[in-house]
Amino acid sequence: MANGLSVVCLDLEGVLVPEIWIGVAKTTGIEKLMLTTRDIPDYDRLMQGRIAILNEHKLTLLDIQNVIAAIDPLPGALDFLEGLRAKTQVVILSDTFTEFARPLMQKLRWPTLFCNTLTVDNANMITGYRLRQPDGKTKAVAALKSIGFRVVAAGDSYNDVGMITTADAGIFFKPPASITREYPAIPVANDYTVFMRMLSEKLG
Amino acid sequence: MANGLSVVCLDLEGVLVPEIWIGVAKTTGIEKLMLTTRDIPDYDRLMQGRIAILNEHKLTLLDIQNVIAAIDPLPGALDFLEGLRAKTQVVILSDTFTEFARPLMQKLRWPTLFCNTLTVDNANMITGYRLRQPDGKTKAVAALKSIGFRVVAAGDSYNDVGMITTADAGIFFKPPASITREYPAIPVANDYTVFMRMLSEKLG
Numbered sequence: 001m002a003n004g005l006s007v008v009c010l011d012l013e014g015v016l017v018p019e020i021w022i023g024v025a026k027t028t029g030i031e032k033l034m035l036t037t038r039d040i041p042d043y044d045r046l047m048q049g050r051i052a053i054l055n056e057h058k059l060t061l062l063d064i065q066n067v068i069a070a071i072d073p074l075p076g077a078l079d080f081l082e083g084l085r086a087k088t089q090v091v092i093l094s095d096t097f098t099e100f101a102r103p104l105m106q107k108l109r110w111p112t113l114f115c116n117t118l119t120v121d122n123a124n125m126i127t128g129y130r131l132r133q134p135d136g137k138t139k140a141v142a143a144l145k146s147i148g149f150r151v152v153a154a155g156d157s158y159n160d161v162g163m164i165t166t167a168d169a170g171i172f173f174k175p176p177a178s179i180t181r182e183y184p185a186i187p188v189a190n191d192y193t194v195f196m197r198m199l200s201e202k203l204g
Numbered sequence: 205m206a207n208g209l210s211v212v213c214l215d216l217e218g219v220l221v222p223e224i225w226i227g228v229a230k231t232t233g234i235e236k237l238m239l240t241t242r243d244i245p246d247y248d249r250l251m252q253g254r255i256a257i258l259n260e261h262k263l264t265l266l267d268i269q270n271v272i273a274a275i276d277p278l279p280g281a282l283d284f285l286e287g288l289r290a291k292t293q294v295v296i297l298s299d300t301f302t303e304f305a306r307p308l309m310q311k312l313r314w315p316t317l318f319c320n321t322l323t324v325d326n327a328n329m330i331t332g333y334r335l336r337q338p339d340g341k342t343k344a345v346a347a348l349k350s351i352g353f354r355v356v357a358a359g360d361s362y363n364d365v366g367m368i369t370t371a372d373a374g375i376f377f378k379p380p381a382s383i384t385r386e387y388p389a390i391p392v393a394n395d396y397t398v399f400m401r402m403l404s405e406k407l408g
Contacts, residue, residue: 005321005336085314086306102290110289112316114351117209132209132352143347147318148336 006203007144009137009163011155012094012113015173016077017104020068020096027067030057038176040181041158043095044053051126060124061099069103080110080192088203091144095159097129114140138162141149152202154195161186169202171195209346210407212288213341213367215359216298216317220281221308224272224300225254231271234261242380245362247299255330264328265303273307280295285312292407294347295348299340299363301333310407318344356406358399365390373406375399 013019013036030052039194040046054064094101094115097164105113114136119128133139137155144151153167155162156175157196162171164186172180172188175194180188189195217223219239229237236257244250258268287387288294298305298319309317318340323332337343342357343366348355355363357364360379368374368390376384377391384392393399 005334067209082314089316089318091316106290109313110286110315112293112295114293114353130209136351139351143351147340147343147347149318 005148006150007089007091008199008203009091009093009144009151009153009167010081011160012092012096012101012104012115012135013171014156015074015154016081016092016108017073018071020071020100020104023071024064024067025153027070028057028059028063037095037124037157037159038179047129051128051162051192054126058125061118061120061126062124065099065103068100070160071104073104073107076192078108080196083196084199085111087200089149091140093140093153093163095137095154135162138166141166144176150204152199153190153198171198171202209352210354210356211293211295212403213295213297213345213348213355213357213406214285215341215361215364215377216300216305216308216319218360219278219358220285220296220312221277222275224275224304224308228268228271228274231274232261232263232267241299241361241363242383247363251333255332256329262329264326265322265324265330266328268330269307272304275308277308280396282312285315286402288403289315291404292352293353295344297344297357297359297367299341315349315387326327339366342370345370354408356403358393358403375402375406 019036021033021036030053033050037043039065049056066125090111092111092113096115097118099118101113101115106201116132117130118126119130141151141153151167152169153163154171154173156173161183171187172186174190175188187198189198219293223240225237225240234257241247241250273277294315296315298317298318300319301322302319303322305317305319320336321334322330323334325331327401345355345357355371356373357367357376358375367386374390378394379392391402393402
């Protein structure tokens with residue numbers, strides 16, 4: 001059992017739930033929405049492109065929320081997360097939006113989530129997004145360290161590298177081969193059993 | 205519904221669960237363990253006294269854990285907390301210890317808890333405690349504000365005043381009369397219905 005002074009910071013999409021935008025792309029049939037931070041590491045460029053596509057196709061926030069409500073956590077994710085929450089504190093750090101995350105958070109039994117918000121016009125069209133702060137995942141890890149926590153961070157993508165290297169220890173979960181080649185020093189877990197064992201070891 | 209950029213920081217004992225040490229005092233019959241931060245605002249003085257009493261009575265950590273496992277959350281606390289977690293993010297800030305809190309956290313469905321740890325010797329006697337940092341509740345609120353959150357804090361006792369006054373907004377929940385006289389500017393909720401309404405208003 002880890003002591004009370006540790007926190008695990010987990011990425012959401014690709015670690016506990018499927019990539020939300022890929023789900024939206026599949027249901028709507030809009031192929032350009034298949035792109036993620038794995039493809040375009042510049043998050044603002046990626047998001048402005050997504051918003052333009054939604055407007056072009058006249059898809060409202062409610063349309064997207066209806067798609068997301070049908071998405072389930074990854075197989076085994078809930079058991080993994082419940083096991084981890086019984087061992088230590090968990091904060092999910094995500095670049096997603098409150099408006100998208102809620103049904104998934106309910107299915108994951110309301111873990112704590114630090115993320116962002118969307119801006120929406122009177123016609124329910126998404127007009128933009130509001131980051132809590134630039135590079136929010138990395139800064140959240142730094143803030144948790146600054147108040148006395150040992151922080152272990154894990155994610156699957158380029159936008160997790162900052163928090164992983166800022167944390168006291170970090171792990172990639174099912175990353176694409178391009179990332180593991182680029183960051184060979186960061187250990188990799190490819191299933192929840194190995195992931196839990198590695199996290200427990202790093203919690204100390 | 206509050207936006208994704210808000211966090212509610214809640215005290216644990218007196219807000220969601222009964223005072224743990226009072227439960228221990230009642231079960232063990234040791235009257236001196238009835239004292240809390242409501243009586244002795246100097247937390248270190250209070251804790252060193254408690255540890256000395258436990259040692260004097262040869263009570264181990266396991267003895268105390270067995271008492272705590274029989275404590276339930278306050279009536280209505282679980283429903284209140286589940287409702288709040290569906291609206292916004294919640295972090296429980298407590299001066300208690302991981303070793304004591306676990307069974308209560310399980311009954312509250314594993315909300316995120318930032319607290320402290322105990323040190324224990326080979327005979328399972330409590331020898332001391334380790335604060336995550338001095339004034340940890342106040343500093344946790346300040347850290348959450350520093351990463352872009354609007355923070356609303358609530359507690360019942362002297363050791364909550366720092367986090368309440370550091371937060372963007374704060375509430376006392378069922379405080380003793382002595383505290384409300386001393387801090388008349390901090391609004392008071394005396395039941396979970398009013399508490400939820402006041403928190404929702406302050407989340408904006």
